[in-house]
Structures are given as structure tokens and as C-alpha cells.
Amino acid sequence: MKALSASEALWPALQRMYRFLFRPFDWEGYLKLAGVAVITEGVWVSFRFSLSPALEFQLPTLNKEILFAPEYITFTILGIFVMLFALFFTYYLVILLRFVFLHCLIFETRQMLPAWDRYQAPAWRFFKASLLVWIVLLGMAVLGILAIAIAGLTLFNLRTPEGKLDLGVFFFLSIPCLAIVLLLLAAVVAAHVVMHDFILPAMALENLSFRKAWRVARQRINANRETFCSYCILRLGLPLLAGFFLAMAAWAVNWAVFGVLALSAQGFDAMLEDATGLGAYFRVGLEVLFRLMGLGMGLFMAFTLGGPVATWVRSYSLLFWGGHYRALGDALTHPPALPAAVQALPKAG
Numbered sequence: 083m084k085a086l087s088a089s090e091a092l093w094p095a096l097q098r099m100y101r102f103l104f105r106p107f108d109w110e111g112y113l114k115l116a117g118v119a120v121i122t123e124g125v126w127v128s129f130r131f132s133l134s135p136a137l138e139f140q141l142p143t144l145n146k147e148i149l150f151a152p153e154y155i156t157f158t159i160l161g162i163f164v165m166l167f168a169l170f171f172t173y174y175l176v177i178l179l180r181f182v183f184l185h186c187l188i189f190e191t192r193q194m195l196p197a198w199d200r201y202q203a204p205a206w207r208f209f210k211a212s213l214l215v216w217i218v219l220l221g222m223a224v225l226g227i228l229a230i231a232i233a234g235l236t237l238f239n240l241r242t243p244e245g246k247l248d249l250g251v252f253f254f255l256s257i258p259c260l261a262i263v264l265l266l267l268a269a270v271v272a273a274h275v276v277m278h279d280f281i282l283p284a285m286a287l288e289n290l291s292f293r294k295a296w297r298v299a300r301q302r303i304n305a306n307r308e309t310f311c312s313y314c315i316l317r318l319g320l321p322l323l324a325g326f327f328l329a330m331a332a333w334a335v336n337w338a339v340f341g342v343l344a345l346s347a348q349g350f351d352a353m354l355e356d357a358t359g360l361g362a363y364f365r366v367g368l369e370v371l372f373r374l375m376g377l378g379m380g381l382f383m384a385f386t387l388g389g390p391v392a393t394w395v396r397s398y399s400l401l402f403w404g405g406h407y408r409a410l411g412d413a414l415t416h417p418p419a420l421p422a423a424v425q426a427l428p429k430a431g
């Protein structure tokens with residue numbers, strides 16, 4: 083596959099996104115792929131739908147003293163472990179979905195179940211390695227926060243003879259603090275891009291370990307530093323630019339769709355405001371129905387608008403990396419031999 087520059091990969095990525103999602107087009111396949119793309123890429127369209135409540139209730143509050151009381155401490159610890167397990171399990175599922183979506187996008191197939199079974203092992207390896215990476219970055223962030231806190235204490239303790247803050251000390255300490263913040267942000271962004279754009283495809287296509295996939299990515303990056311620097315700039319700017327237009331479209335759709343739904347709900351609420359008996363239960367049922375309709379329409383809007391953007395971003399990373407990583411380039415142009423269950427998958431275009 084021909085190596086594309088960061089800017090040259092933009093238009094082919096848009097074409098691949100269109101071919102993948104819209105040729106042929108059917109709502110079931112589109113919403114399935116768009117939903118997975120939104121979840122895995124984090125391109126979310128926020129929506130808000132509110133109704134005047136038919137029922138007023140207050141959630142019970144938990145007393146801090148009860149949570150840490152000796153007779154309840156076992157349940158508190160168990161609850162913490164359950165929440166941590168749910169958090170890690172959700173993160174693993176998102177990683178597995180990233181492998182599945184990557185497979186579907188490379189081979190232009192809409193069948194996810196065979197890919198779900200196939201990538202369990204590499205997804206688990208990627209999950210463990212990525213946790214280690216984020217723990218290291220968290221440790222760096224803690225050290226950075228400690229350094230900034232020490233600088234702040236030093237600033238407030240060192241005063242001029244008049245008892246005022248020393249501006250010279252302030253500017254002297256602000257520069258390294260700002261550098262620490264920028265370095266931490268750069269490390270987080272670089273780790274995210276390298277892991278998901280370069281390492282993950284190598285683990286998916288060649289079943290490499292995380293370390294070997296990182297070695298492959300590092301060799302390519304060191305050989306083409308300027309090209310990869312340009313890619314990182316566009317890779318960060320592309321979602322921001324697309325997100326601006328996405329927010330404008332979401333605002334228009336939100337105003338049109340949810341405005342009509344809210345007016346309808348308010349009309350029924352006013353009509354049944356003084357209802358009693360079965361009428362009161364009917365009013366509550368209508369509110370529940372309208373809230374479910376609002377949630378469904380919101381998810382529909384999020385997937386419909388966010389899916390193409392998320393697919394475009396992932397297609398862009400694949401086409402750029404495919405020009406530098408031969409296994410991916412060959413898979414994008416001439417798919418390699420796969421197991422029979424995968425070979426039988428229908429193409430998207």
C-alpha cells in the first residue's frame with residue numbers, strides 16, 4: 083500500500099467511511115456499526131430531554147458514618163470491589179469492541195460475532211498492558227501534582243519584605259509547573275494515539291504481544307518522525323473540527339425533535355393534571371413512556387450523527403498507518419487468508 087501523508091489520508095478515509103456505512107445502506111446495519119463506532123471512539127453527541135415530573139420523590143441518602151460502621155464495613159468493602167470490577171470489566175468490553183470494529187472496518191464486513199470470538203485473547207493482552215500504561219501515567223500525574231503543590235507552598239511562604247507575593251518567584255515557579263502540565267497532557271495523548279492507532283492493529287492482524295507491537299510502532303515512528311508528528315497534529319485536530327460541526331447539527335436536531343416531544347408530553351400532562359384513580363396511573367405511565375421515547379430518540383441521534391465521524395477518524399488512522407505498516411496495508415488492499423468463518427462474512431460494499 084502506498085504511504086500516504088497525514089493530509090493525503092483525509093479524503094480516502096472519508097470515502098472508506100461512506101462505503102463502509104452507506105453502501106449498501108440499511109438502518110439495522112448502520113445503527114449497529116455506528117453505535118459500536120461511537121462507543122469505541124468516544125465520539126458522543128450529548129442530548130437533554132426534560133419533562134415536568136408527574137411524581138416527585140427523593141432518593142435516600144447514605145450516611146457516611148453508616149458506611150464505615152463496624153457492622154457495615156464488610157458490605158462497604160464488597161461494594162467497592164463490585165464497582166471496581168464493573169469498571170474494569172466495562173473497560174475490557176470497550177477494548178474488545180475496538181478490536182471487533184477494527185476488524186469490521188479493515189475487511190469491510192458487518193458481521194461482528196466471529197470477530198468477537200476471535201479477538202478475545204489479544205484484547206485481554208491489550209487490556210492488561212494498557213492498565214499498566216495508565217497506572218504509570220497516573221503515578222507520573224501524582225508526582226507532577228506533588229511538584230506543583232510544593233511550588234505553590236513555596237510561593238506563598240516566600241514573601242517580599244512588605245509581606246506581598248514575590249512576582250519574581252511566581253514567574254520562576256510558574257514556568258516549570260506549566261511545563262509539567264503540558265508534558266503530562268502530551269504523554270497521555272501520545273499514549274492513547276500510539277496504543278490505539280499503531281499497537282492495536284498489529285496485535286489484531288499478526289497476534290503480536292504488546293511489547294512486540296510497540297517495537298514495530300517505535301521503529302516506524304523513529305524512521306518518519308516529521309510525518310508522524312504531522313499525523314498527530316491532524317489526528318487531534320480532526321475530531322475537534324468535526325465535533326464543532328457535529329455540535330451544531332446536534333443542536334438543530336435536538337431543538338426540532340425533542341421540542342416536539344416535550345410539547346406533546348406537556349400537553350398530556352396538562353390534560354391529566356387533575357386526574358385521580360386510574361387517570362393518575364395513566365398519567366404516570368405516559369410520563370414513563372415519553373421518557374423512554376426521549377432516551378431512544380437521543381441514542382438514535384447520537385449514533386446517527388456520531389457514527390460517521392467516529393468511523394472517519396478510525397479509517398483515517400488505518401489508512402495512514404497502513405502505508406507504514408505492511409501487514410495492515412496488505413489487509414486494506416488485499417485481505418489475507420482468514421478462517422472459513424471469517425472468509426464467509428459479507429462485505430459492506
